[in-house]
Amino acid sequence: MILEGKKRLWAEYQKEIPDDNYFYVRSCIRQNFFPASEPTFLRILRDELKKDIFETPFHTTCSGIGYHSDIVPMETTMTVVARQFALMTEAGYENYAASCITSFGLYSEIIETWKHFPEVLAKVRKHLKQATGREFEIPQSLVHASDIVFKLRNEIAAKAKFKLVNKHTGKPLKVVEHIGCHYSKMFPSKGVGGAEYPYVLVGMIEVWGGEVVDYPERRHCCGYGFRHYLVKANRGYSVANTKKKFDSMEPYKPDMIITNCPGCPYFLDRWQYVIAEMEGKTYGGDGQGIPALTYEEVAGLVLGYNPWDLGLQVHQIAVEPLLDKIGIGYDPEAKYKGPNGEDLGKPEMPMSIRCC
Amino acid sequence: MGKLYDMLVEDVRFQEGMKSCMNCGTCTAICPAAEFYRYDPRQVIDTVQTKDEEAIEDLLKSETIWYCGECMSCVTRCPRKNAVGLVIVALRSLSQKLGYFVESEKGRQQLALKRTIGAWILEHGYCVYPRKITVENHPEAGTIWKWEQDNLDLIHKRLGSNLDGEGNGGLRRIPQESLDELQRIFDVTGGSDFYNQIEEASKKKAEEMGLSLDEYVKFVYTTNNGLHGRDEE
Numbered sequence: 106m107i108l109e110g111k112k113r114l115w116a117e118y119q120k121e122i123p124d125d126n127y128f129y130v131r132s133c134i135r136q137n138f139f140p141a142s143e144p145t146f147l148r149i150l151r152d153e154l155k156k157d158i159f160e161t162p163f164h165t166t167c168s169g170i171g172y173h174s175d176i177v178p179m180e181t182t183m184t185v186v187a188r189q190f191a192l193m194t195e196a197g198y199e200n201y202a203a204s205c206i207t208s209f210g211l212y213s214e215i216i217e218t219w220k221h222f223p224e225v226l227a228k229v230r231k232h233l234k235q236a237t238g239r240e241f242e243i244p245q246s247l248v249h250a251s252d253i254v255f256k257l258r259n260e261i262a263a264k265a266k267f268k269l270v271n272k273h274t275g276k277p278l279k280v281v282e283h284i285g286c287h288y289s290k291m292f293p294s295k296g297v298g299g300a301e302y303p304y305v306l307v308g309m310i311e312v313w314g315g316e317v318v319d320y321p322e323r324r325h326c327c328g329y330g331f332r333h334y335l336v337k338a339n340r341g342y343s344v345a346n347t348k349k350k351f352d353s354m355e356p357y358k359p360d361m362i363i364t365n366c367p368g369c370p371y372f373l374d375r376w377q378y379v380i381a382e383m384e385g386k387t388y389g390g391d392g393q394g395i396p397a398l399t400y401e402e403v404a405g406l407v408l409g410y411n412p413w414d415l416g417l418q419v420h421q422i423a424v425e426p427l428l429d430k431i432g433i434g435y436d437p438e439a440k441y442k443g444p445n446g447e448d449l450g451k452p453e454m455p456m457s458i459r460c461c
Numbered sequence: 462m463g464k465l466y467d468m469l470v471e472d473v474r475f476q477e478g479m480k481s482c483m484n485c486g487t488c489t490a491i492c493p494a495a496e497f498y499r500y501d502p503r504q505v506i507d508t509v510q511t512k513d514e515e516a517i518e519d520l521l522k523s524e525t526i527w528y529c530g531e532c533m534s535c536v537t538r539c540p541r542k543n544a545v546g547l548v549i550v551a552l553r554s555l556s557q558k559l560g561y562f563v564e565s566e567k568g569r570q571q572l573a574l575k576r577t578i579g580a581w582i583l584e585h586g587y588c589v590y591p592r593k594i595t596v597e598n599h600p601e602a603g604t605i606w607k608w609e610q611d612n613l614d615l616i617h618k619r620l621g622s623n624l625d626g627e628g629n630g631g632l633r634r635i636p637q638e639s640l641d642e643l644q645r646i647f648d649v650t651g652g653s654d655f656y657n658q659i660e661e662a663s664k665k666k667a668e669e670m671g672l673s674l675d676e677y678v679k680f681v682y683t684t685n686n687g688l689h690g691r692d693e694e
């Protein structure tokens with residue numbers, strides 16, 4: 106009963122998401138730590154779904170990590186963002202698609218601030234013109250790239266080769282979703298499902314055959330905290346927050362985690378390794394971890410892409426147990442090979458967590 | 462109204478984040494930093510709304526304002542629509558403008574952030590650039606990161622990046638004209654002055670502590686006096 110009520114409530118949260126013609130802006134973190142995710146997203150949109158998605162080599166960081174590390178002033182970040190908008194305007198696009206939650210949250214905050222303080226917007230226009238000669242329009246539509254995958258989730262399901270189902274038991278996989286704080290905690294109306302019932306990843310999980318795990322610390326921060334990860338002396342904060350989430354989800358025995366933000370999967374992956382090495386504690390079965398994937402990686406798996414084309418080999422937590430559950434075939438020998446089959450050696454085995 | 466409070470009010474984020482607090486403590490209940498650090502966002506807001514200059518100055522020089530993780534979880538929950546996270550951003554900004562940040566261990570870390578993330582933004586056009594994420598500074602990145610670092614070019618090629626290449630694609634080399642535009646934006650909007658201010662105040666502090674600036678940056682990046690956590694004595 107309660108679940109049904111919740112499902113109905115979730116369905117009521119809607120966000121306008123354009124279904125074509127996007128100006129795409131990459132994420133610093135995703136490019137560094139999950140380098141195959143953005144190419145996968147573009148492959149799905151362009152090759153599978155025949156969408157128009159444009160990118161330009163001239164776009165840069167939005168400076169968001171610098172801004173939230175408090176070293177880049179607001180006026181500076183706003184003008185950097187305005188430059189990205191100018192590139193969109195010059196390319197003739199109106200739908201801005203960000204590949205990063207920090208960026209998406211920041212763009213939302215900036216556009217909102219400009220609404221409340223038009224004099225700030227005027228100053229940013231002046232600064233941008235002065236520094237670069239450029240002018241810009243505010244996007245008609247601002248989406249996170251996962252919003253687009255959410256919008257197209259049924260089309261992806263229609264082409265799916267695999268479902269998020271355990272092929273041995275026939276039961277849906279138990280999937281933890283983590284949407285990332287800046288997706289909708291500041292501006293609930295900007296995210297699918299708002300801050301209370303974020304639906305962006307839930308919608309994908311359900312349509313692709315999985316079952317969402319509702320656990321107590323589901324909405325807790327992954328622990329990034331910007332300066333709390335970036336400065337070595339502070340990382341205890343970051344790992345402690347991640348541990349809190351894992352301790353809370355452990356009794357539900359999740360098969361996998363799907364994430365929205367580019368940073369969260371990195372922390373949910375790497376801190377499992379650190380917790381294991383520090384305390385001998387592992388959260389997956391059989392001394393292994395729980396694979397934490399990006400939404401692009403999950404979409405790629407569902408579509409039957411080669412796991413090593415999806416970059417699943419650059420996760421510290423082994424993904425093979427998950428692939429075996431779904432019944433996705435893979436070549437273990439190809440896992441650590443270079444672009445032309447070069448032998449790149451193998452990563453060292455950690456001490457306390459089995460990584461295949 | 463006092464001078465410091467006036468300076469805070471000039472920051473639009475302060476105006477957005479600081480309505481009026483009824484001390485309900487909801488923000489503290491939801492705050493991940495309050496769970497880990499000796500930190501109470503309710504108290505921060507309450508101190509600021511007293512407009513007591515001395516108390517605000519103490520706050521600007523304190524460890525307290527550096528504990529927030531800027532997750533903005535408090536924003537969703539505050540019944541008065543305050544945003545403690547935004548008030549913190551304004552306090553941190555003022556603390557650096559006035560050079561007060563070097564008075565706390567956590568505040569002094571701003572130099573390390575400026576010299577990593579801050580430098581990479583202008584040098585590479587990315588907040589994070591893979592050749593700079595060393596195994597030494599990031600042991601938590603795991604054995605997989607060590608393998609990636611050892612084979613960076615081939616792995617990125619395998620996974621479809623265009624690492625340091627021309628044209629579009631992941632981790633492409635950002636064209637020089639775009640980097641020049643970024644630099645000019647920093648110059649025109651006060652970003653470069655802000656960087657210099659962090660350097661200058663840190664330099665003075667380093668001298669006071671008897672350290673060269675390079676020693677100081679390493680020191681602030683790695684030192685934790687063990688007195689910040691809720692459970693730490």
Ligand code: SF4
Pocket residue numbers: 481482483484485486487488489502503506538539540541542543545
């Ligand atoms: S939740 Fe809002 S009203 Fe309550 S203590 Fe925090 S800032 Fe004040």
Ligand code: SF4
Pocket residue numbers: 488491492493494495502528529530531532533534535536545546549
């Ligand atoms: S933004 Fe800061 S004060 Fe607010 S909940 Fe997050 S860590 Fe706590």
